Amino acid sequence: MAKPTPLSGFPELLPEQRFVEQQVVDTLRHTFELHGFAGIETRAVEPLDQLLRKGDTSKEVYLLRRLHEESAEGHAGIGLHFDLTVPFARYVLENAGKLEFPFRRYQIQKAWRGERPQEGRFREFTQADIDIIGRDELPFHHDVEVTRVMVDALTRLDFLPGFRVQVNNRKLIQGFYAGLGIDDTDEVMRVVDKLDKVPVDKVRDLLVAEAGLDEKTADRVLSLATIRATDDSFVEDVRALGVEHELLDEGLAELAELVSACADLVTDRVRLEADLSIARGLDYYTGTVFETRLDGYESMGSICSGGRYDALATDGRSTYPGVGISLGVSRVVVPLLARTGLTASRKVPSVVLVAVVDEESRADSNAIASALRSRDIPCEVVASAQKFGKQIRYAERRGIPYVWFTNADGGHEIKDIRSGDQVAADPAAWTPPSEDLRPQVLMKETEL
RNA sequence: GUGGGUAUAGCUCAGCUGGUAGAGCGCCGCCUUGUGGUGGCGGAUGUCGCGGGUUCGAGUCCCGUUACUCACCCCA
Numbered sequence: 001m002a003k004p005t006p007l008s009g010f011p012e013l014l015p016e017q018r019f020v021e022q023q024v025v026d027t028l029r030h031t032f033e034l035h036g037f038a039g040i041e042t043r044a045v046e047p048l049d050q051l052l053r054k055g056d057t058s059k060e061v062y063l064l065r066r067l068h069e070e071s072a073e074g075h076a077g078i079g080l081h082f083d084l085t086v087p088f089a090r091y092v093l094e095n096a097g098k099l100e101f102p103f104r105r106y107q108i109q110k111a112w113r114g115e116r117p118q119e120g121r122f123r124e125f126t127q128a129d130i131d132i133i134g135r136d137e138l139p140f141h142h143d144v145e146v147t148r149v150m151v152d153a154l155t156r157l158d159f160l161p162g163f164r165v166q167v168n169n170r171k172l173i174q175g176f177y178a179g180l181g182i183d184d185t186d187e188v189m190r191v192v193d194k195l196d197k198v199p200v201d202k203v204r205d206l207l208v209a210e211a212g213l214d215e216k217t218a219d220r221v222l223s224l225a226t227i228r229a230t231d232d233s234f235v236e237d238v239r240a241l242g243v244e245h246e247l248l249d250e251g252l253a254e255l256a257e258l259v260s261a262c263a264d265l266v267t268d269r270v271r272l273e274a275d276l277s278i279a280r281g282l283d284y285y286t287g288t289v290f291e292t293r294l295d296g297y298e299s300m301g302s303i304c305s306g307g308r309y310d311a312l313a314t315d316g317r318s319t320y321p322g323v324g325i326s327l328g329v330s331r332v333v334v335p336l337l338a339r340t341g342l343t344a345s346r347k348v349p350s351v352v353l354v355a356v357v358d359e360e361s362r363a364d365s366n367a368i369a370s371a372l373r374s375r376d377i378p379c380e381v382v383a384s385a386q387k388f389g390k391q392i393r394y395a396e397r398r399g400i401p402y403v404w405f406t407n408a409d410g411g412h413e414i415k416d417i418r419s420g421d422q423v424a425a426d427p428a429a430w431t432p433p434s435e436d437l438r439p440q441v442l443m444k445e446t447e448l
Numbered sequence: 449g450u451g452g453g454u455a456u457a458g459c460u461c462a463g464c465u466g467g468u469a470g471a472g473c474g475c476c477g478c479c480u481u482g483u484g485g486u487g488g489c490g491g492a493u494g495u496c497g498c499g500g501g502u503u504c505g506a507g508u509c510c511c512g513u514u515a516c517u518c519a520c521c522c523c524a
Contacts, residue, residue, distance in 0.1 A: 113523080
C-alpha cells in the first residue's frame with residue numbers, strides 16, 4: 001500500500017501530543033466534577049430534522065448512509081452532530097422524566113462539520129461543554145455559575161497561554177436596538193460581530209449598506225459596540241448614550257451582575273471583561289453570551305463560547321431554558337502543539353525501563369516490572385536483550401528517565417540516565433520522585 | 449461554495465535560462481567485547497504527488513488532476 005496522506009481537517013496526534021490533549025481533557029473533567037456537573041455522552045448521530053433546526057450550519061452536516069442504501073433520499077435520515085448543544089437539548093427532552101432539574105451536565109466529545117479546514121478549524125474536533133438546564137424556569141444566577149466554572153477550568157489549565165473571556169447580553173443589545181427603532185436586529189448583530197476583524201469605518205459602511213441603517217443610527221450602534229470594561233462601569237457608558245428601553249435595562253442589570261460576581265476569580269492569566277460588541281452568530285441565544293480569546297492567537301477567533309438560551313428545547317408542555325459554554329479542545333490544543341514547543345516530557349508513560357541481561361532471564365525482568373507496577377509505578381521491560389548501551393538508548397529515545405539493572409550476583413541498581421547517577425535499589429521499595437512518576441506537560445525550547 | 453499558494457529522502461528544504469538527484473537533521477554500522485549522550489570514520493534511503501503534452505532530453509516548460517495549505521464565508 002502506498003504511504004497514506006493525512007486527511008485535511010481530521011487531526012491526529014503523536015503520543016506526546018496526545019498526552020497534552022489528554023491533560024487538558026482530564027483537567028476539564030476534574031474541574032467540572034468539582035462543581036458537581038454530571039458527565040454524559042450522547043450518540044454521534046442525530047435525526048436530520050434535529051440537526052437542521054439550527055439553520056445555516058445545516059449545510060455543514062455530514063450525512064450517514066449505508067453503502068447499499070435504498071431509500072429515495074440516498075441516506076438514512078441521520079447525520080453526525082456538529083456541536084454538543086443540539087444533541088443535549090434532544091437528550092433532555094427524551095429523558096425529561098428521569099432527570100433532576102436544574103440539570104447540570106458536562107460532555108466532552110467529538111463533533112463534525114463539513115467546513116473547509118484552517119488553523120484551529122477542523123472537520124472532526126473535540127469540544128467540552130457544560131450546560132445547566134431548567135424546567136420552565138432557570139434563575140439568572142446559573143449564568144454566573146457556568147461562567148465561574150469555565151473561568152475556574154481555564155485557570156487550572158495553567159500550562160496554556162492566558163485567556164480573555166468576553167461577555168455581553170443579548171437583551172442589552174436588542175433593547176438598545178429596539179430603543180433606536182431598528183427592525184432587523186439579527187442582521188445588525190451579524191455585521192457588528194465583524195468588529196474584531198474589520199475596521200470600524202468598514203463596519204459603519206456595512207451597517208448602512210447591508211443592514212439598512214442611516215448613518216446616525218449606525219454611529220450609535222457602533223458607540224455601544226465599542227464599549228468595554230472589566231467592571232460594571234460600562235453601565236454608565238451605555239446610559240450616557242441616552243437610549244431607553246425596558247429590555248436594555250434588564251440586560252444591563254444582568255451583565256453588571258455577572259461581571260461583578262466573577263470579579264474574585266479574575267487573574268492576570270484569565271481575565272473577564274464586558275465587551276458590548278460580542279453578539280454570537282447563533283440565533284438561539286437570548287441573554288448572556290460569551291466568547292473567549294486565547295492570548296497570542298486572537299486571529300483564531302473564539303475558542304470557548306456559549307450563552308443563555310431560553311427556548312432551545314420544548315416538548316409542548318414545558319420549555320427547558322438553559323445556559324452553557326463550549327470549549328474547543330482541538331481548537332486550542334492543536335495550534336499550540338503545531339506552533340509552540342508544547343509537548344510531554346516523554347513519549348511513553350513508563351518512568352522505568354527494566355533492562356534484560358539475556359532472553360533466558362527475561363522472566364526475572366518481568367518480575368521486577370510487576371513489583372514496581374504493584375506499587376503503581378508505570379514501567380516497561382526492554383524489547384530486546386541488546387548491549388546495555390543500546391538498552392539505555394532505548395530508554396533515552398522514549399524519554400524514560402530511569403533504567404533498572406540486575407547484576408550477575410542478583411543485586412539491583414537503578415540509573416537516572418539524565419544525571420548518570422546509579423544506585424542500589426530494592427524492587428519492593430524504590431519509588432521515583434513524584435515529579436517523575438507521570439509525564440509532565442512542558443514547553444520544549446523557546447522557538448517563535 | 450469563492451479565490452491564492454504548495455507538492456523533491458523519515459523530517460526541514462535546496463535544485464538558476466531544461467542535460468542522468470542534493471544538503472542539514474534523523475536513521476544504521478564501526479571506533480567502543482555488556483552502561484547511552486559528545487566526537488571521528490563509514491553506510492542505506494527517492495516511481496521529484498498523479499496523468500498527459502512539448503523536446504534528442506523534463507524535478508525544471510505547458511495542460512489536466514488529486515492532495516495539502518492560506519484567505520473569504522461561517523464557526524469550537
